[in-house]
Amino acid sequence: MPKPLKFLENLMRPFRRRRDREAEEDLEAIAAKEQKVFRYETLAAATRGFSPKQKLGEGGFGPVYKGRLEDGREVAVKRLGMGSRQGAKEFTNEAMLLSRVQHKNVVNLYGYCTHGNDKLLVYEYVPNESLDKLLFAEPEGPRRAELDWRRRYEVVVGVARGLLYLHEDAHTPIIHRDIKASNVLLDDRWAPKIADFGMARLFPEGLTHVNTRVAGTNGYMAPEYLMHGALSTKADVFSFGVLLLELVSGRKNSSFIPLADADADTLLEWAWKLHRKGQSLDLMDPALRTTAVPEQVKMCVHVGLLCTQADPKLRPDMKRVVVILSKKPSTLEDPTRPGVPGSRYRRRALGPGGSRYSGESSSSMTSPSASASASISTVASSSNANNTATISRTSARSHSQPSHQRK
Known part of the structure; x- marks a missing residue:
């Protein structure tokens, strides 16, 4: 030194x-x-x-x-x-x-x-496993079948309400910073519980954002946070949107394998292109064929895309998300292109559907490398690893990611 x-x-x-x-x-x-x-x-x-x-x-x-x-x-x-x-x-x-x-x-x-x-x-003690153990289990296996559409939708609503509480009703607003399937535990009634607050940050009221060291999981971090360290509640909204699209599709965004005819490199891009074609149901996990409610599935894809828009100002807050999920499907604004690591957004004239922003790919930016990080749930073993990235603004370094009851 x-x-x-x-x-x-x-x-x-x-x-x-x-x-x-x-x-x-x-x-x-x-x-x-x-x-x-x-x-x-x-x-x-x-x-x-x-x-x-x-x-x-x-x-x-x-x-x-x-x-x-x-x-x-x-x-x-x-x-x-x-x-x-x-x-x-x-x-x-x-x-x-x-x-x-x-x-x-x-x-x-x-x-x-x-x-x-x-x-x-x-x-x-939360008796059931963390959400990822069921959601990303073998497609045709019995574990995946346990997570039918009714349970998945209840998880969506429960996590949304938990985040709304953290953002607006807690003693001081809290940003979780690591919302993902492995940090959602399921109790004996399959109700979701948000866990692992090791990286959470207090967010004093009156601020639009804070600049901080970037820490989170690859595939779930909002682009403005990942690239510039600009942290706000909208970073949790983005992560929630990714989780929502994963619940619908049964696919993990951080390890998404492009389909031969999908012309998309990420789960978010695939969902956006299907939505624009009016084919949102094609995103659905095949395991949900017999239990899904088509209108709810379409709405969830739409909400997931609204939450993962490149510009944080366009994303809804969690209060609006809870309202949308709690009511009958209604007319929602068209989402703009989702944000992904290495993308940026810019203002433009009003486009179709009244949109003022569009995602713009930036070839000069690259997504950070991810490190394998063990996560522990109430029933998980030390072999459960998640791709987790802890990134400074100038370098990426490995970091063991804690997770309540999975550590």
């Missing part, structure tokens, strides 16, 4: 330590005030001494164990791996954000524990 940089690093170190210490003290104060502090002995007993037989999975943060408290509640205990500095920051971030969040479509944090070098978060 050059001497000037080393000197600056040494100069900043005490301030960083103090900041980290203050964050932990704030977390403990919140937990104590809300009676969310657990004794280490209680959690050790609940997990049978953190027995390997109780282990649900392991990822970037460390292992997650299933446990049962003395009052009968089943829990998932996330235990921070030793020596994980980056993980410690995200671990604390997740605890501080979730400590004041209460919504049926957001995973419930029961409490927090510190014991020496051990840091543990205690969540409700």
Whole structure:
């Protein structure tokens, strides 16, 4: 390290330590005030001494164990791996954000524990698998069949309501930053719960966006965020739109294999071209043939495309999305070309359908490389990997991605 940089690093170190210490003290104060502090002995007993037989999975943060408290509640205990500095920051971030969040479509944090070098978060146990385990299962397999259209539509509505709560009704607005199928857990009634808040950010009211380090998953990040670090609630809207199109098609956007006659390199582009031809139903997962409601499928494709438009100003907010999904299909504006990594948008004169913006491909921009990142759900194993990219504005670097109950 050059001497000037080393000197600056040494100069900043005490301030960083103090900041980290203050964050932990704030977390403990919140937990104590809300009676969310657990004794280490209680959690050790609940997990049978953190027995390997109780282990649900392991990822970037460390292992997650299933446990049962003395009052009968089943829990998932996330235990921070030793020596994980980056993980410690995200671990604390997740605890501080979730400590004041209460919504049926957001995973419930029961409490927090510190014991020496051990840091543990205690969540409700969500018995069914994460959404990706079913949605991207073998096309003709029994697991895919469990996720019929009614359940998929309930997932769409539930995730939309959870995001609306985070964006508008939480104590301070929260941007999740990593909405994807593997971060949606399904409870015993198949209700969706948004999980993994390790990268979430508070978003003070009155701001249009904040500039920040880019972190998220390849295939789900909005172009303005990926390219410029401009973060707003519309970045979550974009990710939700991708998830919605994945639920309809049963295909993963980040690993989309172009069809021979589709003339599209991404799921979003394929959906847009089918929509323009009036053939949205051709996007539908074949597993849904016997259970799908055609009008709902078409509406979901339309909403997904509105949410993934290149220009964030054209995307609806989550309040409007929830309203659309909760009512009978109505006339919606035509979506413009979806945004993809490496694309930009520009103003133009009014086009067909009153559109003022169009997507414009930019050959000089390239999408970042993705790193394999383990995700853990209540029933997932350490072999479950997701392509996750953590990108700075000037370079891409690997980053282990945490995921509640899948870590």
